[in-house]
Amino acid sequence: MKNVEYQTRQLIREIKRSNVYNQYRRLQMKIVRDVELNRRVDEFRKACFMIQNGPQAPEDMGRLEALNEEYRDILQNSDVIEFLTAEQGLALMMNRMIDQIYSSLDFDVSFLDS
Template identity: 90%
Template sequence: MKNVEYQTRQLIREIKRSNVYNQYRRLQIKIVRDEALNRRVDEFRKACFLIQNGPSEPEDMRRLEALNEEYRDILQNSDVIEFLTAEQSLAMMMNRVTEQIYNSLDFDVSFLDS
């Protein structure tokens, strides 16, 4: 177990060294400095997350379009667009890492498919 913990810390260290992570952190810090902007960005992110990760509904596309319209003011801010893009890249990287681990082990998670 100690070797797994060591290798996990190594993986974390490498993720923190990656361009994807460092770009995300740089932009996150930039957004956080503006408290009002940060609040609006977080509201937008939460609303998107709830739509995208909730049960699939026929009106999801309409809800996302309405959300984009509601938050148009911040979505025209280049820092916000860069941050959201960097966040998506980091999430995709983390998803690939998790998938590779699951796919490389005989760990039965098929019950999640039903």
């Protein structure tokens, strides 16, 4: 177990050294400096997360379009666009790593598919 923990810490160090992570953090710090902008971005991110990760519903596309309209002002901000794109890249990288781990081990998670 100690070797797994050591390798986990190594992986975390490598993630923190990656361009994807560093770009995300740099852009996050840029957004955080503007308290009101950060608040609105977080509201948008939370609302998107709830729609995308909740039970699938036929009206989801309409809800996402309405959300984009409601937050149009911040979604036209180049810093926000860059941040959200970087966040998506980091999330994609993390998902790929998790998928690789699950698919490489005999760990049954098929119950999640039903």
